[in-house]
Amino acid sequence: MSEPRGNAVRSEPSARAAQLDAADELAGLRKRFVLDDAVYLDGNSLGALPADVPARIDDVVRRQWGELRIRSWEESGWWTAPERIGDRIAPLVGAAPGQIVVGDSTSVNVFKALVGAVRLAGDGRDEIVVDATTFPTDGYIAASAARLTGCELRPVEPAEVPGALGPRTAAVLLNHVDYRTGRLHDLPSLTAAIHDAGALAVWDLCHSAGALPVGLDAHGVDLAVGCTYKYLNGGPGSPAYLYVAAAHQDRFDSPLPGWNSHAEPFGMSPTYAPAPGALRGRVGTPDILSMLALEAALDVWDGVSVDSVRAKSLALTDFFLDCVSQYVPEGRVESLTPPAHADRGSQVALRCADAGTVMKSLIEQGVIGDFRHPDVLRFGFTPLYVGFADVERAARVLGRTLGG
Amino acid sequence: MSEPRGNAVRSEPSARAAQLDAADELAGLRKRFVLDDAVYLDGNSLGALPADVPARIDDVVRRQWGELRIRSWEESGWWTAPERIGDRIAPLVGAAPGQIVVGDSTSVNVFKALVGAVRLAGDGRDEIVVDATTFPTDGYIAASAARLTGCELRPVEPAEVPGALGPRTAAVLLNHVDYRTGRLHDLPSLTAAIHDAGALAVWDLCHSAGALPVGLDAHGVDLAVGCTYKYLNGGPGSPAYLYVAAAHQDRFDSPLPGWNSHAEPFGMSPTYAPAPGALRGRVGTPDILSMLALEAALDVWDGVSVDSVRAKSLALTDFFLDCVSQYVPEGRVESLTPPAHADRGSQVALRCADAGTVMKSLIEQGVIGDFRHPDVLRFGFTPLYVGFADVERAARVLGRTLGG
Structure with a gap:
């Protein structure tokens, strides 16, 4: 008509x-972006290829690896990539610099964040609350974190979380956006309720970062994780990230204290001493090709x-x-x-x-x-x-x- | 003269x-390989670039990611890359197929292997013995694994290991080749001594795989890890691997049970059920660019x-x-x-x-x-x-x- x-x-x-x-x-x-005649509505699974990425990766492979080789750890900025790229993601999720490191998968970062949160919560708190509708891996990893820290795991619908909190609650793991329904959960009010109960809020930003404002600092989120291959277009399996709020960094105690998180990684000390700041969220040698593809992809966000x-x-x-x-x-x-x-x-x-x-x-x-x-x-x-x-x-x- | x-x-x-x-x-x-006039004697830190890698990575980026996008998880074999590439590494370390998965860093794999080994060792064994001269990250991660599983950590010089074992020993983590001195430890006899004590042998192959025969199956090694960027030339920070001997796979209980290790990863079940075989060593979404660079690099080994x-x-x-x-x-x-x-x-x-x-x-x-x-x-x-x-x-x- x-x-x-x-x-x-x-x-x-x-x-x-x-x-x-x-x-x-x-x-x-x-x-x-590299696009074709199709309508691509799967960027929440794998973001499209930013047009500048192929040439950048070719340079990383042929010149940085092929010609400079080992010198690139310093000269091409490989060693500092996890925190440098973390600082590129920071403004997209409302974080001041120095609180995000890139590396490992989302699952591994959920593990670091949850065990770290339980340790930050301190004695007497032995319960992890997890979003009952979560993307499965978060629930599986939360169960493992609970088992290894002697906590009980309680799956709770996000809307029911405030009523489920108590003096035993150490940490709550929630998804900002539900992977299945696309529902956006109320990060500010849920975080406030979690803090009122004396617990720590851990948010999974996989389906929100790059699509909507997150406001990690503004809302006092304690820890957060996210992938980079959806709305951030970092490429297949590009590394995830971990946010540790500045206020918690001095006490953040990672369950994966690899040599990259050491205060003096090349001191080769047999004794572990954590680096200051978000660096202590690092673990092993970063996967440079995937990480620098992500860095190139983030250029699209300038301005x-x-x-x-x-x-x-x-x-x-x-x-x-x-x-x-x-x-x-x-x-x-x-x-x-x-x-x-x-x-x-x-x-x-x-x-x-x-x-x-x-x-x-x-x-x-x-x-x-x-x-x-x-x-x-x-x-x-x-x-x-x-x-x-x-x-x-x-x-x-x-x-x-x-x-x- | x-x-x-x-x-x-x-x-x-x-x-x-x-x-x-x-x-x-x-x-x-x-x-x-791409080499120049220099004498490159740092391949035990970062292997040189295999000449065929740049074109392969360009194809992965431009065609597999850029054109096929999400379809590549099936059509380009992305999803099965961790176990497929594990089977490419297997003959280089003396392992039959189906026992190695590629992914994550060496540090993360040490964590999976040690916690897994303690669980396999069973009740009453609450001590992890670690190479006192180890590359530091192995010691740091071993300390974390011990702390989270309620074990005591004992650093012991490799030559002293047989005399240090006892009824409490759950697992022993050793380096096949010492990163500093280049000393090769006696994997067959140390593994046998560890087995005689009823414990599990976990070997770090970072400095041996690709340089000398390892014989994982022949010597009955229980679990092993290694990086792929030294003698395997996989590129900066290319993913590491985990070997779980076939005999242990049904009981291997990973501390990082991410959705990629689920028996039905796309069933999206809230309940974890581990996949059969080495697959249960997988965690989250694999970093495809780094992983497929490694796959291309392994072609050099054919024959x-x-x-x-x-x-x-x-x-x-x-x-x-x-x-x-x-x-x-x-x-x-x-x-x-x-x-x-x-x-x-x-x-x-x-x-x-x-x-x-x-x-x-x-x-x-x-x-x-x-x-x-x-x-x-x-x-x-x-x-x-x-x-x-x-x-x-x-x-x-x-x-x-x-x-x-």
């Missing part, structure tokens, strides 16, 4: 997409405001939900993603009985999202490179696939 | 070098016999020690490396009062070794790309630098 001119809200989705794209202040960033990214992210998910309601037959899908902006990350999850088959068909038609067992279609919206025309096309193809 | 013709042993070092290079069956491998590598390694270090005794003024250096072949790895360590200054000068003259605090000149000999003329030149430059 034809819509009245000048009323963007009621115009055809394709016309609205064109208007929204024309007004998008981040639209120019798309050309900084980009996380608030602008958040505004566009919400506009993208709003528009997608609108388009879905217009294109998809009633009752064919159910959104698991909260309608309120305050509760929404940067993805939309749609429950759909035949989700596995549907996603396969979408991918064949050039709309790349992913399927999460058993019945979830997951679409991630990376504001740096997804546009509104992409969103309209994705919803249109989905509607057609579902018989609309 | 002139030497009798036909007596290679007594000929001039440069003539002997030419003879030895001419007879070197591995000499052809040198062209598979290469570790026994030939060992024979050349001993010939190189023998020749270096001969040249040093000829070129370097008496008493100016003292070899810390054992003269007996059975006790020698693939490096020569020379004690020298002003070692720091001397190494700086050697490097300026194109002879790249390294300095280990406080007084050690360390020279590593990678048989795949170091030749005998290199060795002669290195000793000659050293002799000149030391006033010979």
Whole structure:
């Protein structure tokens, strides 16, 4: 049906997409990525390749490794990469410099953070509370951290956390954004409730960093971890990071005190003495190729405001939900993603009985999202490179696939 | 002085070098590496760049990540890389397939191996014995593993290990080759002594894998770890590996049970159930760029016999020690490396009062070794790309630098 001119809200989705794209202040960033004709809505699993990364990695491999070899540990800044790149991530998650080190996987960093938090919490606190809806690895690692520190593990729905805290609670591990539903949890109020109970708050930022403001320092988060291959576009399996709030650093006691976290790593002392600051979150020799690919990928963020990214992210998910309601037959899908902006990350999850088959068909038609067992279609919206025309096309193809 | 013709042993070092290079069956491998005019004797710290790696990494970045993106987890074999590459390392350390996974740093793998070993050892065994001369990170991590499992840590010189074992010993962590002196420890007899005491043997192969036969299966080693950036030439900070002997795999209980080690990683179950086999040594998402650089680097080993590598390694270090005794003024250096072949790895360590200054000068003259605090000149000999003329030149430059 034809819509009245000048009323963007009621115009055809394709016309609205064109208007929204024309007004998008981040639209120019798309050309900084390698993209093709597909609509890539899986950046919440693996971010697209930033265009400058291949040449940088080639230089790291051919010149830094091939020619300078061992000298690159100093001359190419390899040795200090974990803290240098941590300081590049810091402004994206609201952290002052000197609190983040990059390295190891998210799982390994969850382990460091949780054991470290239990030790910081001190005697008499022997319970770890974990998000019952967490991405599984966090729960598995939390169980191991609890077992090794003599704590009890309590899985609790995030909304129930404040009521579940008590004098035994040492640490609480929560996801900022739920990997399955895309629900954004209330980091400021949950952190405050955890502190009121005398416990430490450990946040997993995998699905929020690079998509929305986090405010680690402002909200007094104690420890945090995150991956870098989703909204930070660091590449497949790029190293994760660990945030240790400045106030805790002198007492942070890592369960993985490798030589890279030693105060004098080349002193080769048989006795361990931790380095000051966030450095004590380091473990072994950093994986330089993956780490420097991440560093190159972060250049895209220069001059980009996380608030602008958040505004566009919400506009993208709003528009997608609108388009879905217009294109998809009633009752064919159910959104698991909260309608309120305050509760929404940067993805939309749609429950759909035949989700596995549907996603396969979408991918064949050039709309790349992913399927999460058993019945979830997951679409991630990376504001740096997804546009509104992409969103309209994705919803249109989905509607057609579902018989609309 | 002139030497009798036909007596290679007594000929001039440069003539002997030419003879030895001419007879070197591995000499052809040198062209598979990117090398320059320098003599690179630091491959025991960072292996040289294999010539085929840059193009492979470029393909991984541009095509696998840039074009296939998320599809590469299946289509480019990313997901199975840790165990596939583990099986490439296996023959180099005498392991049958299915016992090695690649990933994480050596330090993290030491932690998995030691905590796993203590759990395998069972009740009543609450002592971890660690090589008192170990590379420091192994000792630091062993202390953490002991603390978290309620064990006592006992540092013991490797030669004293058999007499130090008792009914409380759960696990013993030893280095196959000492990082400082280049001493090769007797893996078969020490492993047998550890087993006689009912404990588990955990070996660190960082300085032996790729330089000499290890024989993990043949000697019944329980667990082992190693890095891949020394004699395996995997690149700066390339991922380490964990060996879990087949006999222990069903009971191996990792302290880092990340989702990659789950029996059904995409089942997203909140309950952990370990995968069968060596897979349970995996943790989080593997760092694909570093890992696939390693995979490309391992191609150099196709058709290469570790026994030939060992024979050349001993010939190189023998020749270096001969040249040093000829070129370097008496008493100016003292070899810390054992003269007996059975006790020698693939490096020569020379004690020298002003070692720091001397190494700086050697490097300026194109002879790249390294300095280990406080007084050690360390020279590593990678048989795949170091030749005998290199060795002669290195000793000659050293002799000149030391006033010979």
